[in-house]
Amino acid sequence: MEAKPKQILIADDEPDILEIVSYNLGKEGYEVYTAKDGNEAIERAKQLHPDLIILDVMMPRKTGVEVCQILRSQPMFQDTLIIFLTAMSDEASQIKGLETGADDYVNKPISPKVLISRVNALFRRLNKDDNNTGKSIVLGNITIDPVKFLVTINNQEVVLAKKEFELLYLLASRPGRVFLRNEILSQVWGNDVIVGDRTIDVHIRKVRQKLGVDCITTVKGVGYKFEL
Amino acid sequence: MEAKPKQILIADDEPDILEIVSYNLGKEGYEVYTAKDGNEAIERAKQLHPDLIILDVMMPRKTGVEVCQILRSQPMFQDTLIIFLTAMSDEASQIKGLETGADDYVNKPISPKVLISRVNALFRRLNKDDNNTGKSIVLGNITIDPVKFLVTINNQEVVLAKKEFELLYLLASRPGRVFLRNEILSQVWGNDVIVGDRTIDVHIRKVRQKLGVDCITTVKGVGYKFEL
DNA sequence: CCATGAGTTAACCTAATGTTTACACAAAAT
């Protein structure tokens, strides 16, 4: 299942900024649209209904704050992500911006990289929330859902105990990657807990047994990895 | 259903910051808990399962980044909001922090007001997505009507006491999802009430008994979930 | 053929949960 690219509308009256930001976000795989003032931003927002709107605060024909207020008042834009971009780095503006309903507030001069990180962070959060499936790991015919605490394999539910589940979840979180025994210990058991040597093996065994599918590979002298 | 105050865990090795931030967030109506180093942060996070964790980056016994990584690797903390707090204002740290899975990154010196705005913004976004409250729930042959305070099972009315009802409603509001004991406590009982260990069990038992249908599953060491 | 690391098994211990009873307290009924 390919996620369709997220659409971003960016509004700023400085062409340079539009270009730099568009370029960088485009490179990240986003679909970028631009507007050069407040009214145009509103217009295009209504046309496109983008996933995220980046608004410069100081713009002709409606400031970013005004645009935000107008959009937020419409039900259609309740859930749309909004980021303010501004040269005014004083506290008051920032607070006001956030209280207007923005999700983030980034000061100019902008570092494209930082902006991208913040954009990514917002989308990451969003996907976690509306996609109940987003959290779960799906690999081939195996599904691991940490919210429901459930493992499904070929549409058969498998019940794992807490430690077993955590162990499997850890390994499956990075398929193919080898986890050292130490890593597993500190991730699943915690650093201050001391357990015997064979404990991990026993749990690995139980998971293998319950899954009935050979997907945990032993790398002797190193650790374990998950692979189908 | 009344909105329960959100729980926030803040970890910093400087007592001054802990105090200032605690005070200000408390004044906003949040329920604030503190930790003074990385390990303590992890420990308390596991106990409390707060809604938001604010992590200082530079802490003894595990940095904020490490804490974040450890928590994020665990299924139970996938959804928890995380904010980094740091004196290092360089780009690279910020980007790295956000990529570790944080939701926001705030530079020191902190303005309490700005921090609060950002915390509010995060919660505002979060609440938009899971607003399921108020509606009646219909699952198979079970109906739960929070308005009439009534549970119907196979067209038979079942009378539940207040706490029993709230407990069932909570679990049924997200079928399949596991609710931690802590979550149940803070949602049904509220976080300032201290009740004994066995109280939840007793109520669970009563609900199970009255429903007569086995639809509440216990996930040992984790919590309970509703499923038919 | 020993050394090392991993797999297997079953027994064991205990933390976590289930169950029951009793009691405080409030609301409703008398």
Place this chain on the structure above:
DNA sequence: ATTTTGTGTAAACATTAGGTTAACTCATGG
């Protein structure tokens, strides 16, 4: 007022399943 009834909590005890260990076996390589 007094009784009755129902709810919520605590305390005591029973039970179970999860986690750990230990002893043994197996596989591999030097």
